[in-house]
Amino acid sequence: MPLHGVTRLGYVHARVTDLSAAKGHYGSTMGLYPVHETPTSVYYKGWDEWDHHSVVLEEGGVGVVKLGFKVNDPGDLDGIEAAARTFGVSVERMSAGENLEVSDGLRMVTPSEHVVEVYHSMTAYGTEVGTHNPEVFPRHLVGVGAPRIDHALITAEDVKGMDRFFHDVLGLYASERVVTSLDDDADYIGTWMTAGNTVHDIAIIGGPNGKLHHFAFELADWAAIKHAGQLFAMDDVPVDVGPTQHGITRGETIYFFDPSGNRNEVFSGGYVAYPDRPTVNWTPEQLGKGIFYIQRELNERFTSVLT
Incomplete structure (x- = not known):
């Protein structure tokens, strides 16, 4: 717990x-x-x-x-x-x-x-399929039909300090990190943290304080990611990266922008995390592969556009 x-x-x-x-x-x-x-x-x-x-x-x-x-x-x-x-x-x-x-x-x-x-609580509104003999999804989904919010990624000048904050104050633990070296006293370039068994609820990467990199919605699988990409093409949604896969978290992904320029993500897959699983560490020379496993490189927009 x-x-x-x-x-x-x-x-x-x-x-x-x-x-x-x-x-x-x-x-x-x-x-x-x-x-x-x-x-x-x-x-x-x-x-x-x-x-x-x-x-x-x-x-x-x-x-x-x-x-x-x-x-x-x-x-x-x-x-x-x-x-x-x-x-x-x-x-x-x-x-x-x-x-x-x-x-x-x-x-x-x-x-x-x-x-x-x-x-500790929020007024219950209920799911679209209910809790009594439910269907597996609503018949009349609109657009992507995102079932739930998944995580957010923010930036911080002191990533290691934020890792400590989320662990010591909120009780989250790191599933994966990007570290400057494999030494025990290494600094953190990024950290992916979870409160339970999802691979991350919050991630922090190096950057200016107070900024948002993206917030993400969970989708069911790779087919749903592809379908979302097709809808983004239909609706002229600006796509940043994807469809592709992460090395960090193993998630499948598309990054895109809302009309104001806030970055969103659709995310599926990942793995089951648990507190006694060792934290996965990535080193800087493999960061491109860690973020975008297939392309193995970062584009300039992905690392510089924040809101």
Whole structure:
């Protein structure tokens, strides 16, 4: 069980420059379900997500507003708050309802200047197939029909410090890392961390503080990745890289951009992670193969475009 009861990444709040265009992308192309709207925001969920929402878009700029992680039990918040204060990050209690349909919890500012929230419950909305004799997918999926959010990747000036933060405060563990060497005191170029058995809930790579590289949606398999790529061609979605496969995580992938320039990913595959599995380490000369296993090289846009 995770150290402090964190179960998974629960939500991503992101900024967009044009809410109408964003709704076309996330609603019509990605096939997310809108569950609540205001004049300046829209809340979405995937068809196989139980909770009220997993993606919130706020009009006014680009990039990440905050990330939310769900814990098992309200009592887990006390342990996380104590760990955050020991670690030395800013932490405050948030009241139920500060986030729509979200319980009370904690709000922290990480060493990388990202806002991370932790909560224990969200209003149940239900999946599209229900919990009684369900079908394996909804008959009338729209577009890609993404079932759920999978992970986010952010940048930080001190990757090793962020690895420590997510481990010591939230109880995540690293499934894979890119390290400067195989020495015990090596620095980290990137880290992929999980709260449970998925290969990663959050990843951090070197870069400026406070930035978003991408957030990703889970798809079922390689065929679904290919189908998503076909839909991106139909809808003129700008594709960054793919379809291809990662060496790190072994996931199958396409990276692409929403109309505001935020990078998204569709991701499938990977492997089952567990805390007693040794962390996989990659060294810098193999980074291209680690990120894009088939092409074995990075393009300039992938490493430089952040929001």
